[in-house]
Amino acid sequence: MEIKVKCSCGEGSCPEWAIIELQGVVEAQPSIRDCIQNLEIGRLCHSSSQGSYTFTVGYHELSGTKTVLKKPLLVLKKKKKRESDEAEESSSESLRRELEVIGVIRHRILFKTRPKALISRQQIKEKKPTC
Numbered sequence: 001m002e003i004k005v006k007c008s009c010g011e012g013s014c015p016e017w018a019i020i021e022l023q024g025v026v027e028a029q030p031s032i033r034d035c036i037q038n039l040e041i042g043r044l045c046h047s048s049s050q051g052s053y054t055f056t057v058g059y060h061e062l063s064g065t066k067t068v069l070k071k072p073l074l075v076l077k078k079k080k081k082r083e084s085d086e087a088e089e090s091s092s093e094s095l096r097r098e099l100e101v102i103g104v105i106r107h108r109i110l111f112k113t114r115p116k117a118l119i120s121r122q123q124i125k126e127k128k129p130t131c
Contacts (some may be wrong), residue, residue: 007101014101017075019108020044020055022062044109053109059118064111075103 007014028036042057055062076099 006098009101015103016107017103017105018066019069019073019105021108021110022055023112023114026057053111055109055111056118057115060115061118062111062115063113064109066107066109068107069105073105074101075105076100077102 009015026041028039032039042055045054045056046052047054051065053064053066055064079098079100
């Protein structure tokens with residue numbers, strides 16, 4: 001079986017992606033396990049002065065660094081095409097598989113330390129003096 005890999009964005013202009021690597025498990029709450037697509041789990045921030053990344057999930061903050069992968073990875077999307085085979089009868093169709101390149105992954109953001117707990121103090125309401 002022949003599988004063709006096709007890039008429609010042109011050489012050198014594929015979107016650049018990155019991998020986020022965490023130590024541990026990220027689990028969804030039982031009430032939303034069936035609908036986790038496009039779910040925001042946290043906030044990723046980049047500090048250009050220090051060259052580090054901060055990932056905040058709920059009350060946890062992780063610190064990480066960006067590293068280059070030894071070999072780049074491709075992000076592919078599977079496509080199925082039907083095309084008629086000219087050697088056989090014109091009514092018969094064969095299924096041809098094709099992979100489309102969506103992006104290239106050249107970097108990973110590695111969070112290898114334990115998360116820091118973010119605990120905020122409760123704000124104390126000041127009583128106004130009644131004069």
